[in-house]
Amino acid sequence: MLELIGRYRIQEKIGEGAMADVYRAHDPSINRSLAIKVLKGEFRQNPEYSTRFLREAKAAGALSHRNIVTIYDVGEVDGYPYIVMELLEGEPLNEVMAGKGKLAADQVMSIGQQLADALRYAHRQGVVHRDIKPSNVMFDARDGSIKLLDFGIARIKEADSFLETDSVKTQIGQVLGTPRYMSPEQAMGQEIDGRSDLFSVGVILYELITGKKAFAGVSAATLALQITQQDPEPIAKLAPESPRGLQFIINKLLAKKAERRFADGGQLSAALRQEQSVYGAVMAEAASRQRYLPLQVRLTLALGVITAVVLAGSIATVLARQDKALERMAIASGSGVTSFVANNVALQAADNATLPPEKQDWLPVSAFVNVASKDPNVEQITVVDSQGVVRGSSDRAKLGKPYAAPADEKVVKTTQGLTVTDTKSAKGESFRFVQPVTYNGRTVGKVDVSLSKAELQSASSLSRALLSMLGIVILGVILVATYVLTRLLAEPIKRLKSAFTEAGRGNLDFRISHNRRDEFGELFEGFNRFVGHVQERMDTVEAVALDRTIHPAGSDTDAPTPRLEDSVIGYKPQTASPFAMPAAASGGPPASDVDAPAEPATAARRPRAKAKAKTKTAAAPVETAPPAPPPSPFDAENDRTVIRPSGTRDD
Ligand SMILES: Nc1ncnc2c1ncn2[C@@H]1O[C@H](COP(=O)(O)OP(=O)(O)O)[C@@H](O)[C@H]1O
């Protein structure tokens, strides 16, 4: 292997093309790594090849662009013609494609954009690349940037006569191997210009977005036939998910007739830039759509929360009041019971109070207490004499013992000597009523009665359960009703949204069919009028563009060419709407190019009957009429929404 070429120290082989080997090398004089391309041995003998090889340096050496490899040096040592270039990272696109299937649309657009930029620049410098193919495009995965390589058969306009001898042409044809990425005019050996490079870009982009070769023939002859005669399989079929604008741009690049393609890299770049921004907006919208809850759900949730709060508040208030009322009733009846006991024991207690202890008779009191405490609501009854000794009790063990007054119990109520407290026993919660026993205004003892709260509590929990159930039923009914009602609102909004999406994609044949007599009906009509209007304008644009194609400016008549802008009232080229023309971005296209950028807007539209009728008389434009877009999901989704065939349009 070579070790030294000139002052460059060869390190390893990093690539190989049809004509040359590419090595990584080191330049000791400025201590940098670089790539050096050396003509293969079998071609070195032929001076024509050497000339052509070195011409690459001449063509590319004058170019300085971030998407074109930089040439440092060129020379010939001991019969080795070489070109020294910047050393590129990454791998050529053919290897990138071999590893993956399809590439993502935004990546394809970015690659297309960079290629277009490089070509716009090269074409402006008068250089046509003529060999745009994946192995001549280096892709750097770190930042997605690309660099165009190998201006080996590039042609510099002014150098034509000097370099393009017939023999070189044929021989180059032989060594080039596969003409898979050649343009039709190139395959037919006709004169070519920058638009031939654009065709090749189209073939690359097609392959990137579909994962399939645009022209798959194996022999050069089949390929030449396919390239010149056949349209590749529709992108819409192979990559239906790809943006329609991009599909249209690629189809336009692949037009067999150069005049149906973009006029130059600048126009392609503008069209792609616009498509990128539209696509970016669509993607951003899709992303933001995922981030919000649908109106229907939000309204239902909001109403659900409000209803639940109001219901819970009302139920809690009702229950609290009811509990209070029940408590009052329980206390009232408990006071009655206590008074009844006190009255019954009063006479006996008064009698006993006048007698010495051994003469006192508490038996009737005790018997009464026994009978009274049989009531299941009565927890305990205690009767205490004036000395504080228990004389009657439901708990016999306490008889004759001193009475222990309740301590630490929460006082619920006190009136005229009666004290009501909350108390707890093994049987549960209860109210305790303590009341003095009086006779003729004299206090002769005390009664202590505890009445269970069990019934009170069960009544309260029953109403709690009933009210809660009622609350849940009401909440459920309101949620369902809101959901159903908001659905009625959401449905027409959805239709309108889909219609706008469809129009945004360029499908202007779309109308919303309805018979609503409400605000939504008016909105639908507004939409229909709007697209109808846009469509009319697009028709004018198409007609003018078509006219321009049939009668190119200055071809046969002296009549001034109608200006596109004049024919469309209120047309604003700068607008960024999807209906705008990319050419506007590139700053005023030359008159003859107007049709090109105008069409991405109509990209997704079906070929129109009107346009078709005209193209019958002009054979050229027919070939590249964009393929019909797949039927919109909108139609399938809603049978009342129709795409009217353009032939039946009443405008
Ligand atoms: N500057 C470079 N840096 C890194 N690799 C390169 C460079 N130039 C070319 N290569 C590699 O060498 C291959 C052949 O180079 P190319 O210039 O296309 O040669 P040919 O004219 O023979 O087709 C490329 O596909 C690429 O892989």
Ligand SMILES: [Mg+2]
């Ligand atoms: Mg090459």
